[in-house]
Amino acid sequence: MDSQLERYSRQMLFKPIGPEGQIEIGKKHALIVGVGALGTHTSELLARAGVRKLTLIDRDYVDRSNLQRQHLFTERDAAEQWPKAEAAKERLKNINSQVEVEAIVAQADAALLEDIIADVDLLVDGTDNFETRFLMNDLSQKYKIPYVFGSCVGSFGMAFTIIPGVTPCLQCLIKRLPLQGQTCDTVGIIAPAVQMVTAHQGAEALKILSGNMEAVRKTYVSFDLWENEYLSLKADALKESNCLSCGETPEYPFLQSGQEMKVAVLCGRDTVQIRPADNQSFPLEKLVDQWRSAGLAVGGNPFLISVTKDGAKAVFFKDGRALIHGTKDLNEARKIYHSLVG
């Protein structure tokens, strides 16, 4: 056996992969967007599995409250506020020095993603918001790259594999976002729910990267580990022939400038304004319930709602527009926004 491959012997003994599948995996480049709970698990899994290259994108740094569920990171990474993508890269190099790891500390916007997509073989979902997911979905469709969606909150999670030209896309499945405010910052998250999602994402990734397309799961998995529920749901009926992302005349709306969430510092103020993308519904009352339930201070008047979290004050208008006070940092403002709204 090739001595470079010998470390993967237990994966090659698995017949559907075998030595041929291992060689295929070793040629592949996976892009993981978001290096939080999901992204640290899937990047560790794919680095150990022996992909050629991993690109990791994350705009955030390691915080102590991440350590409860985000693998790869240590107390020192949190104390030094190391950027997540860079902290992950450092650990992954110690785990498998044969894998090329590229860390990008930035917001995963359309311009960045289109710039690096050229030789990517697989898109892996590690993000915490649907704006970025719809962007990944459009990218997947435009460049014909499989996209392994996953998300979780509390003990609840879901995973689905999108194969362009074969399965429905994320836009077919979820036309309008249910922004009900259940985020890891409002209702929490337990690490086993993360692992359950990444077990599915990882298995799908290995199937795709090793060339076992016939084994790819065709159903949408949804589970609750605390309630002991597991559903495997057929999704074919949701494929839309006129879908703007995967239909007959696609427009890839999230790759068009002007369609994305707009985030800008208000002139001369320590405040960032956020206007969400168009396809989101905005049930402000439900959000308020979630925030109160999470113990956050909520105030307001008939025209707006204010909520205070981690020292920053966010003000929401009924149309979904938000002002994040106390910062001029766009990424910090996005982080607060997504932690409150989803």
Add this chain to the structure above:
Amino acid sequence: MDSQLERYSRQMLFKPIGPEGQIEIGKKHALIVGVGALGTHTSELLARAGVRKLTLIDRDYVDRSNLQRQHLFTERDAAEQWPKAEAAKERLKNINSQVEVEAIVAQADAALLEDIIADVDLLVDGTDNFETRFLMNDLSQKYKIPYVFGSCVGSFGMAFTIIPGVTPCLQCLIKRLPLQGQTCDTVGIIAPAVQMVTAHQGAEALKILSGNMEAVRKTYVSFDLWENEYLSLKADALKESNCLSCGETPEYPFLQSGQEMKVAVLCGRDTVQIRPADNQSFPLEKLVDQWRSAGLAVGGNPFLISVTKDGAKAVFFKDGRALIHGTKDLNEARKIYHSLVG
């Protein structure tokens, strides 16, 4: 919020745990037997979750072929052949210095386990053989400690939570061992199957440690991630009132000396003899098929079968007795035996 607890904020926001559950978790001591694929995942999960103490037992050292699926370990651990329990401990201290980690590099036999069981609140299965599992099962029943069973091979795995006095025990479920030779060394293992088992083990552990006994899963989970199958099977009907481990007059057979697998160096020879425990069936023909299929050199005559693996030669007799040639190290011989037989 207590600054020591703040790192667990996302786990405390999960309502069924909450601050009270977190305080409970922080009082508990979990014993993880076996620090391979399952054990590294569950120990990382429980360390991040903030248990008071983890005891890790493993007799083995880190090998490069472990790195594909065993978290916590690095290339350096493999190059230095660091004992698994110690390598895991070192990494876990960097992840959560608040957790006391005790590493024991030894065979988990009845004497050792009974010696350290006193304040253990939970038994977590990370072992690779049923001899040790039956020992853990007896220990669980004798000392009334919940035991979270898990195992996997290939893309297939299973998990079950044993609550003494409530559920059937492992002995009720599995009366005789099907030693069909499907081990990670013969048919391989993919890391997502490991994560799928540990997602279940981890969720059950958090329920038990946080005092949410009513949420404990009552079914036996069995899945195949490559075949996209997931079963959740009721197991109550298998509870045996005359079970020797959990029945009305228990004898805890695996805690009795003389009942365990017997491993001894043959006098004056570079050979270890292994006699398996009594309750194992031994279908030698199936084992031979597995070994051939895994590419191992198999020879023999009407009375015995020999198989060569990793430079060591093992000879099996029809009654299950085995001679492991080329070593005087009992643990090395056990490792080779279990890697071939299960």
Add this chain to the structure above:
Amino acid sequence: MNKIMLFAQLKEDMGKSLMEVEVSGKTVGELRVFLEEETPLGSLDGIMIAVNEEFVKDDWVIGEKDEIALIPPVSGG
């Protein structure tokens, strides 16, 4: 009767993870309106609905004893 399984936010809103209602003959779109008007679930905009382990569109007609699951896509990760 039809069983409806509820997850995440919806389970919280309803106070239970399983409810039983008679909605056979209704379309899935009509089920949405019914649940929004008659239960504490509030807006079901964006909620995915499966009938007998298969996601269906809003014009799908629910049959007797069909089992329904409401899946809210959550954003965490």
Add this chain to the structure above:
Amino acid sequence: MNKIMLFAQLKEDMGKSLMEVEVSGKTVGELRVFLEEETPLGSLDGIMIAVNEEFVKDDWVIGEKDEIALIPPVSGG
């Protein structure tokens, strides 16, 4: 007819993960003997058998259309 789901080693031995046979009226113990004698599965000693998502003992009588799963406890970890 009864569906029998096979996993791991048993799937390999049979060459497929699902088989259909008519075994209603037999006990689970008789099913074991039938499969050992009539199929390539070999010894089913130690294999756990579930009928309609519930593990049952060898005296359980299989009904029409009951779905059966054969679960081999594997040792890896």
